[in-house]
Amino acid sequence: MNELEDIRREIEEIDREILALIDRRVNMAERVLESKRINGTSINDQKQNEVVINRALNAATELNLDPGSIKAIFEVLIRMSIERQNELSGKGRLP
Numbered sequence: 407m408n409e410l411e412d413i414r415r416e417i418e419e420i421d422r423e424i425l426a427l428i429d430r431r432v433n434m435a436e437r438v439l440e441s442k443r444i445n446g447t448s449i450n451d452q453k454q455n456e457v458v459i460n461r462a463l464n465a466a467t468e469l470n471l472d473p474g475s476i477k478a479i480f481e482v483l484i485r486m487s488i489e490r491q492n493e494l495s496g497k498g499r500l501p
């Protein structure tokens with residue numbers, strides 16, 4: 407096997423790990439929603455969105471990763487969580 411194939415196999419493994427973590431993160435929606443029902447907190451919590459984004463941006467700076475790209479990725483992750491919570495609460499995908 408040549409080196410490029412080896413590298414691509416490793417990238418594929420990393421991609422699988424990323425997908426498993428995204429799946430795990432999205433699946434937290436059920437627990438977080440239940441907890442919000444008890445607390446009466448809204449699904450989209452702007453303050454917490456900022457906490458999550460700022461935490462990711464700080465980590466990005468330490469890791470020397472492009473902050474704009476990391477911000478975009480975390481905005482998508484938050485949106486996926488909100489969509490799943492909306493689906494679970496029966497609201498579905500609102501425009």
Ligand SMILES: O=C(O)C(=O)C[C@]1(C(=O)O)C=C[C@@H](O)C=C1
Nearest residue numbers: 438449450451454455458484487
């Ligand atoms: O922490 C929460 O309240 C969540 O629902 C999780 C999460 C996230 O994806 O990090 C999603 C939606 C909220 O607006 C804030 C944060």
